[in-house]
Amino acid sequence: MTNLQVDETGKWKFSNRDELKKLVYLHGGLYEALRLFPPVALQHKAPIKPDILPSGHKIKPNTKIVLSFYSMVRTKSIWGEDCLEFKPERWISEQGQIKHEPSFKFTAFNAGPRSCLGKEMSFVQIKTVVASIISSFRIQVVKSHAIAPCNSVVLHMKHSLKVTISRNI
Ligand code: HEM
Numbered sequence: 281m282t283n284l285q286v287d288e289t290g291k292w293k294f295s296n297r298d299e300l301k302k303l304v305y306l307h308g309g310l311y312e313a314l315r316l317f318p319p320v321a322l323q324h325k326a327p328i329k330p331d332i333l334p335s336g337h338k339i340k341p342n343t344k345i346v347l348s349f350y351s352m353v354r355t356k357s358i359w360g361e362d363c364l365e366f367k368p369e370r371w372i373s374e375q376g377q378i379k380h381e382p383s384f385k386f387t388a389f390n391a392g393p394r395s396c397l398g399k400e401m402s403f404v405q406i407k408t409v410v411a412s413i414i415s416s417f418r419i420q421v422v423k424s425h426a427i428a429p430c431n432s433v434v435l436h437m438k439h440s441l442k443v444t445i446s447r448n449i
Contacts, residue, residue, distance in 0.1 A: 300407045307378050308368030310406055311386070315359075316366060318388040321350040321435040349387045350435070358385060418446045 301307075324346045331339045339345065356363055373379045383389065389396035396402075413419070421427075422442040430438040 300404060300411075301378065303407060303411060304372055304376060304378055305368055306407055306411060307403075308371035310403070310410070311371045312366055312368045314388040315353050315370075315386060317429070317435055318349045318353070319435050320388070320390070321348065321429075322433075323347045323349060323387075323390060347387075350429075352387060416448055418448055419443050 324344050326342050326344050327339055329341050333339060333345075352358055354363055371379050371381075383391035383395060389399045420443060422444060425442040426439055427441065428438040430436050
């Protein structure tokens, strides 16, 4: 295992997954973004035979149950009083290590046997790309820009995201 390295142009170099695991705050920021804005914001399931939900509700076969992941992350009983806040620290333990949450609580990749097969791979890619970009560029959201979610199957931004980009000196 090698340390994070900076190449001759000042950019970070990553040669293996262990190095990416050291970027704890980046991990927290990415998980927090996916927590508050899960790309798959709604999910539906239907039992093939009669079932009883943890709430006690009896469900007939083929009844469609819609789960709102978008609402779950905004529920105090699940994520706490500060559930609406963007807090990367939520994902960092007191020892400064990455903190894990059960997949039935952090549902951005779904949970159970049909959960996302690309979760680990997507984080390797996202972390590598984001770390490379922010080591070279400074990105700031345009203050007057209205940020709003768009009604669609996959959650995306109604007015896109306007930013200014400048080179890190
Ligand atoms: C941030 C990135 C990603 C997010 C948030 C995400 C989220 C999800 C979610 C919510 C599901 C369940 C969909 C459903 O049941 O309706 C899913 C399934 C799946 N994802 Fe991802 N995904 C991501 C990236 C990827 C990547 C990069 C790959 C492949 C390299 C991938 C492969 C799959 C596959 C194969 C399934 C179907 C699993 C099954 O049905 O057994 N995903 N993903």
